[in-house]
Amino acid sequence: MRKLVDKLALEKILTREEFKMLLASGDDYLHERARAAREETFGNKIYLRGLIEVTNHCQNDCYYCGLRLSNAGAQRYRLTKEHILDCCAEGHALGFRTFVLQGGEDPYFTDEILVDIIRGIKTEYPDCAITLSFGERSYESFSRLYEVGADRYLLRQETSDDEHYAMLHPSGMALSTRQQCLQDLKKIGYQVGCGFMIGSPGQTLDHIVDDLLFIKALDPAMVGVGPFIPHSSTPFAGEKQGELRLTLNTLAILRLMKPNLLLPATTALGTIENTGREMGVMAGANVIMPNLSPTDARKNYLLYDNKICPGESVQLYLEQLKERMCNLGCEVVVSRGDYVEI
Ligand code: SAH
Numbered sequence: 001m002r003k004l005v006d007k008l009a010l011e012k013i014l015t016r017e018e019f020k021m022l023l024a025s026g027d028d029y030l031h032e033r034a035r036a037a038r039e040e041t042f043g044n045k046i047y048l049r050g051l052i053e054v055t056n057h058c059q060n061d062c063y064y065c066g067l068r069l070s071n072a073g074a075q076r077y078r079l080t081k082e083h084i085l086d087c088c089a090e091g092h093a094l095g096f097r098t099f100v101l102q103g104g105e106d107p108y109f110t111d112e113i114l115v116d117i118i119r120g121i122k123t124e125y126p127d128c129a130i131t132l133s134f135g136e137r138s139y140e141s142f143s144r145l146y147e148v149g150a151d152r153y154l155l156r157q158e159t160s161d162d163e164h165y166a167m168l169h170p171s172g173m174a175l176s177t178r179q180q181c182l183q184d185l186k187k188i189g190y191q192v193g194c195g196f197m198i199g200s201p202g203q204t205l206d207h208i209v210d211d212l213l214f215i216k217a218l219d220p221a222m223v224g225v226g227p228f229i230p231h232s233s234t235p236f237a238g239e240k241q242g243e244l245r246l247t248l249n250t251l252a253i254l255r256l257m258k259p260n261l262l263l264p265a266t267t268a269l270g271t272i273e274n275t276g277r278e279m280g281v282m283a284g285a286n287v288i289m290p291n292l293s294p295t296d297a298r299k300n301y302l303l304y305d306n307k308i309c310p311g312e313s314v315q316l317y318l319e320q321l322k323e324r325m326c327n328l329g330c331e332v333v334v335s336r337g338d339y340v341e342i
């Protein structure tokens with residue numbers, strides 16, 4: 001197994017069978033090597049992004065997600081521009097220099113409305129980066145939002161296999177559209193983030209290898225990988241959650257494939273295991289996205305069950321996070337933390 005890890009660190013690619021062996025591996029050397037690669041590239045720095053959950057309305061019906069249109073039980077909300085700017089003010093005072101605006105595919109958030117919000121944030125906080133994550137939009141829409149100051153966009157491909165994509169989404173949604181959006185975002189100049197869940201229903205190790213190969217070809221700045229966690233009001237309510245070890249192995253493999261990748265230790269990882277995010281960092285992750293949403297919004301932005309929802313004070317949470325990272329020999333930093341080509 002060690003030989004495979006060393007080969008990946010050196011060549012940044014493996015054969016399909018080799019990838020599958022590493023994904024299934026129980027050898028901690030994989031994580032040690034990934035951690036070393038993170039340290040070589042970023043020192044002991046862990047980047048923070050402040051997550052603002054702008055809306056939980058969604059026109060889509062992804063089978064895995066608690067925000068899906070057909071979930072009549074969801075308490076829907078939208079934040080106003082003023083609410084969002086308040087979240088940014090709190091985050092900025094605490095040192096956050098990236099704001100991630102995320103939401104369902106909510107037709108209320110037209111280009112005009114998002115342009116106004118982005119301009120508002122950039123005027124108040126010109127030293128900050130803005131990341132958007134509002135699902136699929138047209139090339140024109142992505143361009144407009146980029147022109148007024150959006151820097152980055154997160155859109156997970158979810159899977160790189162058409163049949164598997166059709167198991168996770170209703171027939172109106174297509175993997176090709178998702179992939180086209182990612183190409184468009186890159187072409188426009190965004191720092192692009194893609195990604196996928198581990199253990200989504202029907203996923204095999206071969207699917208994960210397909211995702212790794214897709215990521216190799218797309219060459220994104222960020223990759224979001226976290227375990228699938230069932231939501232009780234979705235068609236996948238009775239499915240198993242994604243495995244911790246497989247998630248950590250995938251993070252470690254991604255770190256070795258692309259040492260400069262921005263790789264979050266996700267909230268979902270912290271949800272399936274108390275110290276999941278620390279484990280993610282120890283397996284090569286270098287980004288954490290604390291939640292800056294107002295408490296009411298946070299409670300209702302439920303992609304999956306049992307989402308960790310730390311107390312009201314972001315400040316307190318941040319202090320604890322700094323201490324937890326410090327215990328791992330890491331330092332939480334407050335710069336924009338842009339992607340750097342190597
Ligand atoms: N609507 C946007 C952003 C919100 S969803 C979009 O779909 O891109 C953000 C991510 O949450 C999705 O990409 C998906 O990978 C993840 N997610 C949704 N439901 C989940 C679940 N049940 N378990 C784990 N992650 C989930």
Ligand code: SF4
Nearest residue numbers: 058060062065068104
């Ligand atoms: Fe909507 Fe995103 Fe959830 Fe799909 S994953 S239902 S697009 S919020």
